[in-house]
Amino acid sequence: MPNNPPGGLGHVPVAVYSCATTSTALGESEERGRYYADARHWHVAGVWSDSDPALSIMERPGWQAVTAALSARMIRGVVVSVSTHVAADAAQFTALGVLLRDRGGFLADASSGTSARRTPGQARRRRDIADVASGWFTQPDTYEKGAS
Structure with a gap:
């Protein structure tokens, strides 16, 4: 498979x-x-999912579609948000990564990236920072007394 x-x-x-x-x-x-993919400038060619984690990974229709896309060279890698979506433990995740590598692809775990969810406190702080940066002050006591 070509690099580019x-x-x-x-x-x-x-x-x-x-x-x-x-x-x-x-x-x-x-x-x-x-x-995770966007941060690495990877193109998301498709999104597949399954709703039954009790099935073995090879029996899941979404995973079968992913491996078919890999075999057809439509994709070069698979990004999962959490390794437990495809493996029960780190050893299984590593083995699955080796299997995909043998097929010319790779497996990436996005759980080490920044969280997609924010706590209410984090969201408020970001909003406050944006307000201050735009010149919109929501707290009147933030101005210095006696400043013109």
Whole structure:
């Protein structure tokens, strides 16, 4: 497989894969995977998911679609938001990464990236910083007394 496939220098098509029981969890996993890929300038060629973590990974329709895309060379890698979406432990995750590497791809765990969710305190602080930067002060006592 070429290092730089057609479509631009550094263009790396990847799949974002997740497996969770709720649509909210699937959405958050997709967001984290996309954020991780975007931070590396990878192109998200597709997003696949499964809603039954009890199935073995090879029996999941979404995972089968991911491996088919890898075999067809539509993608070069797979990004998961949490390693537990594809493996029960670190050894299984490593073994799955080796399997994908043998097929010409790679497996990336986005859980080490920054969190897609923020606490209410973090969201308020960001909002306050943006307000101050734009010149909009929400707290009148932040002005210095006697300043003109």
